[in-house]
Amino acid sequence: TQSHTPTTMMLQSPNLTLGAFLLSWFAFSLVFGSTNAFTQRYSFVLPRGGAQQPISRTYAATASIADVPTAPIAGMKPGTSGLRKKVEVWQALDDANKNYVENFIQSLLDTAKAANGGEMLHTIIVAGDGRYFNNEAIQIICRVLAGNGVKNIWIPQNGIMSTPAVSAMIRRREGGQAQGGIVLTASHNPGGPGEDFGIKYNEGLGQPAGEEFTDAIYERSLVIESFKTVEGSPDIDLSASVGSTFELTDESKATIIDPFDCYIDSLKECFDFALLKDFASKSGFSLLYDGMHGAGGPFARKVFLEELELPETSLLRCDTKPDFGGGHPDPNLTYAADLVKKMGLNSDGSADTSVEDPSALPTLGAANDGDGDRNLIAGAGCFVTPSDSLAMICDNWESIPHFAKAGGPKGVARSMPSSAALDVVAEARDIPFFSTPTGWKFFGNLMSSKELFDKTDYTPFLCGEESFGTGSDHIREKDGLWAVLAWMSILQKANEGTAEGDPLVGVKDVVTRHWTKYGRHFYCRYDYEAVESDAANKVMDLIRDSFVLGDCSDVPVDDSGIRLVEAEEFGYTDPVDGSQASNQGLILKFEYPNGDPARVVFRLSGTGSAGATIRMYLERFEKDPEKHGESAPVALKSLADRSILLVKMEEFTGRDAPTVIT
Numbered sequence: 001t002q003s004h005t006p007t008t009m010m011l012q013s014p015n016l017t018l019g020a021f022l023l024s025w026f027a028f029s030l031v032f033g034s035t036n037a038f039t040q041r042y043s044f045v046l047p048r049g050g051a052q053q054p055i056s057r058t059y060a061a062t063a064s065i066a067d068v069p070t071a072p073i074a075g076m077k078p079g080t081s082g083l084r085k086k087v088e089v090w091q092a093l094d095d096a097n098k099n100y101v102e103n104f105i106q107s108l109l110d111t112a113k114a115a116n117g118g119e120m121l122h123t124i125i126v127a128g129d130g131r132y133f134n135n136e137a138i139q140i141i142c143r144v145l146a147g148n149g150v151k152n153i154w155i156p157q158n159g160i161m162s163t164p165a166v167s168a169m170i171r172r173r174e175g176g177q178a179q180g181g182i183v184l185t186a187s188h189n190p191g192g193p194g195e196d197f198g199i200k201y202n203e204g205l206g207q208p209a210g211e212e213f214t215d216a217i218y219e220r221s222l223v224i225e226s227f228k229t230v231e232g233s234p235d236i237d238l239s240a241s242v243g244s245t246f247e248l249t250d251e252s253k254a255t256i257i258d259p260f261d262c263y264i265d266s267l268k269e270c271f272d273f274a275l276l277k278d279f280a281s282k283s284g285f286s287l288l289y290d291g292m293h294g295a296g297g298p299f300a301r302k303v304f305l306e307e308l309e310l311p312e313t314s315l316l317r318c319d320t321k322p323d324f325g326g327g328h329p330d331p332n333l334t335y336a337a338d339l340v341k342k343m344g345l346n347s348d349g350s351a352d353t354s355v356e357d358p359s360a361l362p363t364l365g366a367a368n369d370g371d372g373d374r375n376l377i378a379g380a381g382c383f384v385t386p387s388d389s390l391a392m393i394c395d396n397w398e399s400i401p402h403f404a405k406a407g408g409p410k411g412v413a414r415s416m417p418s419s420a421a422l423d424v425v426a427e428a429r430d431i432p433f434f435s436t437p438t439g440w441k442f443f444g445n446l447m448s449s450k451e452l453f454d455k456t457d458y459t460p461f462l463c464g465e466e467s468f469g470t471g472s473d474h475i476r477e478k479d480g481l482w483a484v485l486a487w488m489s490i491l492q493k494a495n496e497g498t499a500e501g502d503p504l505v506g507v508k509d510v511v512t513r514h515w516t517k518y519g520r521h522f523y524c525r526y527d528y529e530a531v532e533s534d535a536a537n538k539v540m541d542l543i544r545d546s547f548v549l550g551d552c553s554d555v556p557v558d559d560s561g562i563r564l565v566e567a568e569e570f571g572y573t574d575p576v577d578g579s580q581a582s583n584q585g586l587i588l589k590f591e592y593p594n595g596d597p598a599r600v601v602f603r604l605s606g607t608g609s610a611g612a613t614i615r616m617y618l619e620r621f622e623k624d625p626e627k628h629g630e631s632a633p634v635a636l637k638s639l640a641d642r643s644i645l646l647v648k649m650e651e652f653t654g655r656d657a658p659t660v661i662t
Contacts, residue, residue, distance in 0.1 A: 063233035065147050065249060069226050070099045076107065076221040078214040080439040080605075082200025084186045087133050090197045099227065101137055101199075105144045105182070106227035107220040108201055111213060112180060113148075121179040123152040125169055127161035127259070128184030129295040129371040130320040131191030135159050137184050137199075139235050146248035147228035153252065154178065156259035159238040160320055162295040162372030163187075164482070165263035167206035167475035172262040179204045185295075188330035188369040188468075192323030205452065207444035207476035211581065260302050266474045270402035271485045273307055279492040280308045284504040288362040289484065290339040291318035292329040296372025296480055303481060316342075329370035331468050331480075332662040333383065336367040336376055340383070348661070349383035350631035363506060364487060368480035374468040375480035377487055379507020385523050385632070387419035390464035392514050393486050395425045399493035400486055402472060403460050411458030413443055416570050416585055417601045417617040418466040419521040428518070432458065437572050437584040438465060438603065440478055445576040447473040453576055466525065466617065512628070519623040522635040526616040526658035527605075528649070536604055536612035538652045543586045543602055544569065547646075555646070560638045561593035564646065570601075588643060597621055600643045614653070616643065633661055 073096070076083060083104060092100045113120050126141050128134040138159050145153050154173070161169070163183055170178045186198035201209045201217075209217075236246045236254050246254040267273075279285060287310055291297030297318030304310045316339060317325060328335040333349050340347065343365040344355040355361065361380035368375055377384040384392070394412055397403035413434035414422045426433035436442035443463040450457035461473040469478035470486070487507070494505040528536075547555070547567035555564045566589040572581045590598040598620040605613035618636045622628065627635075650656050 063230050063249070065228060066231045067226050067228055068099070068102070070103055070106075070224060072222050072224055073097060073100060073103055076104055077218040078200070078209075080441075081187060081208060082183070082185070082198045084189065084196055084198035087131075087191075087193065087195060087197040090133060090137065090199075101140045102144055102227045102229060103221060103224055104199060104217075105141050106148070107217050107224055108182070108199075109144070109148050109150075110220050110224075111216045112201075114216070115213065116179070120149045122150065123154065123178045124150050125154045125161075125166055125178050125181040126184075127156045127166050127181065128159055129162070129187075129191075130158075130160040130322060131184070131186065131197060131324070131370065132193060132195070132322040133197050134184050134322070135238055137197070138238065140229075141182060141184075142236060142248065142254055143230040143233065144227060146230045146252035146254075149251060151252055152177075153248075153254040154257045155236065155238065155254055157239065157242055157256050158259075160295050160298070161259040162263070162299050162368075162480075164373055164471075164475055164477050164479040165259055165299065167202060167477040168263040168266045169257070169259075170202060170204065170206040171475060172266065173257070176204075181206070183371070185371040187371050188328075188374060190324065190328050191370065192326070195323070202476070205444070205448055205476055207448065208439070208441040210441050210444070210579075212579070260299065263299065263475075264302060264307070267303065267482065267485060270400065270472065270474050270482065271489055272401050275492055276485065276488050277308045279488065279495070280304075280310050282495075282504070283500070284363070284502075285491075286362045286364075287314045287488075288316060288339060288342055288365045289314055289318070290316040290331070290336055290365075290367035290376075291320075292327060292331065292336065292367060292369060293317050293319060293321040293324040294329045294368060294370040294372060295320060296368035299372060299481055300368070303485070324370060331367035331369050331374050331376035332660070333376075334660050334662065339365055339367050339376070340378070343378045343383075344381040345378060345383055346631075348631050348633045349385075350634075351381035355381065359503070363504060364484070364491065366480075366484040366487070368484075369468070372480050373471075373478045375470055375483040376468055377483065377507070379511070382506070382508035382511055384507065384511060385419070386464060386466050386468045386470065387414070387421050387521065387523050388511065388514070389483065389487070390414060390418070390462070390470055391421035391425045391518070392510060393470065393483075393490070394422060394431070394462055395429065395514060395518075396490045396493070396510070397462070399489045401489075402474065403462070406460050409460050409462045411446060411461045413446055413461075413463040415439075415442075415465040415467075416572075416587075417525075417603060417615070418464065419523040419619045420621070421518070421521040421523075422464075424518050434575065437570070437581045438467075440465070440469065440471075440476075442572070442574070442581070443471075444476050445574055447476060449576045455576055466523070515628045516625050519621060520628045522618075522620045522622060522630075522632045524618055524632045524636055525662050526618070526640065527660040527662070528614040528616070528653060528655050529659040530611040531614055531653050531655070533612045535653045536614050539614060539647050539649060540586060540602065540604060542652075543567070543588070543647055547588060548586060558642060558645075560642050562598070562639060562642045563591050565589050565591050588646070590639065590642070592620070596623075598639050600639065602647070614649075616640070616649075616658070618643070 166181045181202040186196035189196035244256045344361045365378035415438045449455045459473040464470040470483040471478040570584040586602045601617040
């Protein structure tokens with residue numbers, strides 16, 4: 001049985017003039033006059049003097065709110081960035097997953113209502129990265145939101161918006177009226193039939209939902225008995241003009257909004273667009289940006305072409321596609337292969353010595369992932385690791401107005417698996433530093449320490465992860481375009497004294513000078529993807545039992561001379577709210593024969609949709625500038641071989657090599 005409450009669905013458009021109204025009314029009456037599918041209503045105002053005003057056009061259709069019985073579906077436990085599954089699971093192609101989207105959204109809304117003192121949220125954004133099933137899911141979600149009494153539902157035109165833009169919209173539109181955002185994305189995972197789909201939730205300050213919230217969603221999903229939805233209503237026209245309003249019920253409406261304005265405004269508050277535009281016009285500067293057919297592409301077009309007036313040739317794969325053009329929208333050396341080659345790089349990040357004219361290469365290369373929050377940074381013949389990029393942005397904060405006008409960052413943070421390159425800069429520049437578990441939500445508390453908890457103000461704030469994520473407190477998400485503009489700003493500042501016609505100071509120059517000053521943290525990551533869960537757990541259990549809980553002094557030294565000296569499991573106590581996070585990664589600490597320190601971190605990733613991904617993070621510090629030119633995979637090969645044997649990776653997983661090295 002289902003309980004129904006009659007309601008109506010209406011569309012309002014502000015752009016119909018009187019003449020168009022009369023023509024539309026005549027045509028509409030001919031076509032629809034004998035049906036009951038729609039009731040069309042118009043209103044217009046003729047003020048004194050007879051000037052014609054916009055017409056309000058309304059379509060109304062009979063619909064009903066239904067309370068639909070359902071049953072719990074196992075496995076709805078969000079990971080570090082939402083719930084990700086194969087798209088066929090979300091599509092409910094088999095009875096076991098019937099009402100999958102509805103169940104998850106109802107569980108989310110129940111959780112949000114409880115966290116809001118028992119009051120249903122009044123304004124929620126619904127947006128996605130444009131991947132396969134994006135538009136269908138938006139329709140389902142909006143009906144569930146309306147069925148639950150959410151008054152205002154904001155949808156970007158065409159349903160596509162980058163994750164950073166959603167965060168900006170939550171914080172800025174109508175004075176921060178939105179209380180949350182539902183983001184349809186599986187981030188850097190592939191899209192299309194047989195590939196991945198995901199849903200994540202951002203809370204009222206634009207930050208990813210914390211563990212307490214996501215755990216509550218999961219607990220609610222285990223006991224759900226019904227969901228509310230609107231039945232009998234037409235689909236929302238996602239391509240409608242900005243400002244179009246769909247009244248889903250007497251109390252709930254969906255509004256089509258501009259996806260760009262709030263986000264672009266937030267970037268303009270961080271950077272000097274006039275200076276960047278002038279720098280971009282220099283004869284020696286060129287940019288190559290790879291949108292990877294993700295949601296970041298249209299935003300890159302808006303920023304680089306419309307605002308900075310760079311040429312169309314600056315953009316690569318910036319049209320959104322549901323399957324990301326058949327590619328993997330992960331901005332790393334493997335999946336951004338075209339960009340890497342065009343930047344004069346080999347697949348391991350080293351310079352391609354066969355390039356005949358390095359001066360013809362782009363000055364700055366960059367890529368964003370599926371939902372536009374991750375970034376890859378490269379220069380001509382120079383790949384910048386995400387950990388190094390974060391440290392170099394920190395050391396060059398004077399180049400970035402957001403930091404410069406405040407006298408520098410008041411706090412910086414990195415995820416624990418990221419390299420210690422940021423640590424040494426923060427210490428040298430006397431900036432408060434934090435090492436957190438993986439997941440942007442852990443940075444959110446630090447950024448909002450004053451705003452949310454009335455504690456120490458760490459803003460302006462800089463943070464990042466080794467997984468190609470960098471950002472600031474202008475929003476509460478990592479931001480791929482922000483990182484690219486930060487590097488443009490660094491280059492602009494570095495070239496203030498460069499005469500017209502002289503070679504520009506490039507990315508490689510900035511990187512080399514930094515290593516000379518601070519030393520180089522050789523760093524790379526081995527990913528073993530889609531490993532059987534039991535096999536992955538065996539690897540982690542061996543590390544924990546034999547090394548963390550065991551005695552590392554008993555481990556013999558092999559021919560490499562690399563000695564295991566210590567092992568630990570990372571845990572975190574949040575300095576802002578006191579919450580604790582345990583089991584956040586296993587760390588093996590080594591020492592080279594010359595005394596140089598090194599470490600290897602092991603984590604099981606929470607971002608995949610099937611099986612488990614074992615991530616192995618390798619880091620080695622090198623002070624000698626004569627050795628800084630070696631490629632990271634080569635410099636870390638002996639450390640990797642030593643670690644793989646110690647944890648019996650091949651024996652447990654059957655893998656003789658990682659899926660990806662970045």
